[in-house]
Amino acid sequence: MSASRLSVVMPMYNAARFVEAAIDSILAQTMGDFIFYIVDDGSTDLSGDIAARKAATDRRIRLIRQSNQGIVASMNRMLGLVETPFVARMDADDISLPDRFALQLAHFDRTPTLGALGGQYVEIDNGGRRRSGHFRQPVGCDDVRAELELRPAVANPTVMFRTDALRKAGLYRPAFGYCEDYDLFLRLSEIADIDNLPDTLLLYRRSPEQMSVANNAQQTEQAAYARLAHLVRKTGAADPFRDMARLPPLADLDALLKKPGIGRMVETDIIAARRYAVASMADSEFVDYCKRLASGVRLEAATRTVVRCLVNRRVDRAFRLASSLVAGVFF
Secondary structure (H helix, E strand, O other): OOOOOEEEEEEEOOOOOOHHHHHHHHHOOOOOOEEEEEEEEOOOOOHHHHHHHHHHHOOOEEEEEEOOOOHHHHHHHHHOOOOOOEEEEOOOOOEEOOOHHHHHHHHHHHOOOEEEEEEEEEEEOOOOOEOOOOOOOOOOHHHHHHHHOOOOOOOHHHOEEEHHHHHHHOOOOHHHOOOHHHHHHHHHHOOOEEEEEEEEEEEEEOOOOOHHHHOHHHHHHHHHHHHHHHHHHHOOOOOOOOOOOOOOOHHHHHHHHOOOOHHHHHHHHHHHHHHHHOOOOOHHHHHHHHHHHHOOOOOOOHHHHHHHHHHOOOHHHHHHHHHHHHHHHOO
């Protein structure tokens, strides 16, 4: 059993450009008593060599190298090794600010019902320059819980967990590989409090190569499934996706839950969540989006979505979207 109170877990895949700064930001924490697990998930660049060089000079680092298995397998492998009462999440392209761990542990000590704690972040680009705009995470357990019912309310790379609560919630699930964090936070919210500090804890790197950017459509769809599972669990029923390696298609949801209309409800949730990306989504995704609308799926604030396309100079999409919405009325 480790004498440390904290473990840090960081999955890594082809992050050679940024990983040294990410590691250095952890090693420079003012609360320096921790174990730092890094999984090199089959990187084909120099990420593993950089992490190995760092591990050779700092005994806190435990480097694990494996064939590429994905973020869920990497995270669960590290979490299976954790023996400390708290565990902090880190991404290989972000930068934690020096007081992050000290601030989070102090808040955990004051709040015994807390299962997870995130914080604020500032976005940076690939060059480390701060991006314009600032999005505040909700602060206060009640506000975080309410926000989670609709969308993610905690920035994953800022989070620290109470290890017992994390394990009770069930760790990360392979079926939710594009929104594994949101699915976990929803399950955790059913057994413990979740909060965000008002303090800025992290410089969060935003780039087109990120999985959350490149796979936004899959992420949105899986998030709708996660919300459905959350609603089902809140009724006292078993999780409909428990032990599944893959999520079922929308067409199978009515039969799976033995209730007509569930598939259409989830599809409506997906359509609503994607309305802000209509002007920028890929052509194939836009075509599918319009087909769903033409089939009768309702879209709240539909006129605003059409206007958003016009503002972004996507007149073709505005016309196609309006036509699909009219067709859906008569479906």
